[in-house]
Amino acid sequence: MMTMHSHTPVMVREVLQLLRPQPGEVFVDATVGLGGHSVEIAPRLVPGGWLIGIDRDPSALQIAARRLEQFSGAIRVTLVHADFRELPHVLRERGLEGVNGILYDLGVSSMQLDNAERGFSFRFDAPLDMRMDSSQEGITAADIVNRWSEGDLRRLIQEYGEEPAAARIARAIVQNRPVFSTQQLAALVAKAAGRRRGHIHPATRTFQALRIAVNRELDGLQEAIEQAVRCLLPGGRIVVLTYHSLEARAVKQAFQRLSGKCLCPASIPECRCGAERLIRLLTPHALKPDAEEVALNPRSRSAQCRAAERVAD
Numbered sequence: 348m349m350t351m352h353s354h355t356p357v358m359v360r361e362v363l364q365l366l367r368p369q370p371g372e373v374f375v376d377a378t379v380g381l382g383g384h385s386v387e388i389a390p391r392l393v394p395g396g397w398l399i400g401i402d403r404d405p406s407a408l409q410i411a412a413r414r415l416e417q418f419s420g421a422i423r424v425t426l427v428h429a430d431f432r433e434l435p436h437v438l439r440e441r442g443l444e445g446v447n448g449i450l451y452d453l454g455v456s457s458m459q460l461d462n463a464e465r466g467f468s469f470r471f472d473a474p475l476d477m478r479m480d481s482s483q484e485g486i487t488a489a490d491i492v493n494r495w496s497e498g499d500l501r502r503l504i505q506e507y508g509e510e511p512a513a514a515r516i517a518r519a520i521v522q523n524r525p526v527f528s529t530q531q532l533a534a535l536v537a538k539a540a541g542r543r544r545g546h547i548h549p550a551t552r553t554f555q556a557l558r559i560a561v562n563r564e565l566d567g568l569q570e571a572i573e574q575a576v577r578c579l580l581p582g583g584r585i586v587v588l589t590y591h592s593l594e595a596r597a598v599k600q601a602f603q604r605l606s607g608k609c610l611c612p613a614s615i616p617e618c619r620c621g622a623e624r625l626i627r628l629l630t631p632h633a634l635k636p637d638a639e640e641v642a643l644n645p646r647s648r649s650a651q652c653r654a655a656e657r658v659a660d
């Protein structure tokens with residue numbers, strides 16, 4: 348089986364311009380992955396800074412640790428196996444009341460996608476797993492595909508995959524159960540979805556939906572970003588890279604709410620959404636990778652970058 352340990356970091360130039368890491372500052376890479384962004388942030392914190400990298404994938408953390416070793420001595424580097432939704436706890440445990448910058452590069456890494464055994468991709472035939480944290484018990488894509496009702500599968504594929512053929516795909520899955528392998532699933536989805544214009548494989552959206560559900564990627568995402576903003580010191584910056592519209596919406600809403608924009612329907616006389624003014628938006632519109640980056644790294648094509656700065660209390 349093919350196992351690759353690489354991931355090209357996305358929009359590095361933009362991320363660094365927005366985060367502006369400075370010597371001695373404390374930064375969190377909340378999705379450190381293979382350390383692609385962190386190896387660029389770390390030298391800017393020298394001397395005396397502190398970089399905290401979080402990931403829920405232990406194999407990613409091992410690689411990040413090796414890549415970041417070169418900075419030990421010049422700055423403090425701490426890698427934490429955790430879910431980024433636990434950020435306030437991770438910081439409190441280390442005696443930190445606030446940090447100068449936080450980066451989220453959401454979704455999966457190329458290493459996870461390209462590692463055949465992990466079952467994220469239909470390019471390889473493998474058991475339907477898709478757990479980012481394979482060190483933990485938890486539902487796999489096979490559990491969902493083989494146990495959920497047709498209606499629940501349809502809703503999942505529709506909502507998280509934004510897949511127009513969700514009903515046909517859900518029916519085909521239920522009729523062909525048990526389904527245990529990535530390519531078995533991809534073939535039956537392709538047959539049910541029918542021919543498509545465009546260049547994405549007809550199973551791409553269904554695989555995205557399963558991955559999001561297995562890893563609960565959208566559960567509490569908006570709240571996690573709002574929590575992260577509260578962990579910033581005045582003047583601290585937060586940058587979030589998203590890769591699909593559902594992630595983007597959660598981040599946009601978190602930023603809007605905390606920049607003082609009321610999200611209540613116009614029919615409500617008083618604000619009930621709790622809009623507060625904790626941040627100033629640094630990207631009124633999401634930034635996208637330029638054509639050169641997309642040509643060099645096609646996986647960057649769906650990236651959107653949003654950033655904000657914490658204002659003084």
Ligand SMILES: C[S@@+](CC[C@H](N)C(=O)[O-])C[C@H]1O[C@@H](n2cnc3c(N)ncnc32)[C@H](O)[C@@H]1O
Nearest residue numbers: 356378380381382383384402403404430431452
């Ligand atoms: C796109 S990759 C990050 C790649 C990294 N920026 C780099 O350049 O090497 C996203 C990483 O976030 C991790 N991840 C996703 N959701 C997470 C969560 N809720 N908590 C912690 N890590 C998470 C994944 O395991 C994956 O390693």
